[in-house]
Amino acid sequence: MPSGKRGHFPVGTPVLEAARQLGVYVESVCGGRATCGRCQVSVQEGNFAKHKIVSANDHLSPIGPKERRYAEVRDLPEGRRLSCSALIQGDLVIDVPQDTVINAQVVRKAADERVIARDPAVHMCYVEVEEPDMHKPLGDLDRLKAAIAADWKYDNLEVDFHLIPHVQSILRKGEWKVTAAIHRDQDSERPRLIALYPGLKNEAYGIACDIGSTTIAMHLSSLLSGRTVASAGASNPQIRFGEDLMSRVSYVMMNPDGREAMT
Template identity: 75%
Template sequence: MRIEGENEINMTEASVKEPLVLFMPSGKRGRFPVGTPVLEAARKLGVYVESVCGGRATCGRCQIEVQEGNFAKHKIVSSLDHISEKGPKEERYEKIRGLPDGRRLSCSALILGDLVVDVPQDTVINAQVVRKAATDRVIERNAAVQLCYVEVDEPDMHKPLGDLDRLKVMLEKDWGWKDLLIAPHLIPQVQSILRKGNWGVTAAIHRDMDSSRPFIVALYPGLKNE
């Protein structure tokens, strides 16, 4: 991935091979290899696209819209042909829960060419809406608490790790959380919560700006989507 400056387009061989993706309304953009999931591109650029299920196409929170046309200001020609067709997971989600016209799940949609991508604000369930008549401002959201769904390995006599340790392993593997702390009252509940959720669990993780270590503040069996 290569982040582009606002007025910087370097047409090297590498940049021709790697499509340019522009996220709106943030205006952040960068070049990514063909086949990169849109959600992954957003995360690498620091664009907030909400997701709970960890790219399993089950929560539906990571919806995006692809804009079509020639965006001369940004030197991008964006087209629906520049994004992959819906795969089995996305089709299953659409059949069961429905997707508005023009919406895609960014965890399943793959970058095939230059794109202008809108992040609809109605998909950010916990976002605060501020309305002012005189001016409009884009306020990027950086929630203190993030919901993260993982599927934890079942106990294995050949891998002597406890339930909490296996939970931490999956939170690091799927979400990148390291050195996690956990609220003391949750420790005796981990075993029962994991079994109630059939080894799937949603962890609410708090990022305290005054602490270098993130904190598990709540656990829910299965996928908690709101």
């Protein structure tokens, strides 16, 4: 509560882990080491006919040394538990106090509207290739390279090996009109043909990925117009080990085998 989400979990599952599996935001800056106190929750006791369960405080594991140490050093209000240390032992209705939600996470799903100079590494180049001529002893690939060089100024073109066996059939399927996908970025010494399509293909998309400490955002963008076609975001799964990078580094140092301490 108050999200109303519910689920089934094995006995011994930390309340914090159960909340995260349900997609319920419970803040935990320290990564589950019971030092920040941000993950406080409380148990709503009673018979909940709607959920067909009886919730009680003793359906959580007894207060352990981590919670006692935190209560001694800081203030842990009566009836509150640290969800990173409290383990599920039975049916429960858990309340996430709103005074503990200081930095509720927002997953960005829309790209900021601002002007960005379009300079993609992949360019879609439409060309019309000369048909075979007995008086010009050039192969299909050579004539394709010549057309690209003449129309788009891409000289000394490299070709991906997987394309070479298919150049002849693609040219004929497109009736000698094809669209070449040319890759060249600032670090490339030579342009490279990475794909070839029969006829005119005026679609090309790329993904912009923002991997942050708390969220991961992906934007599908048109390489031709620069328009953002779709966006999506999700929580960074590493957040379970701490909301800041130093907490995650500390977790790795304390758990070199990669397993999370449950005590």
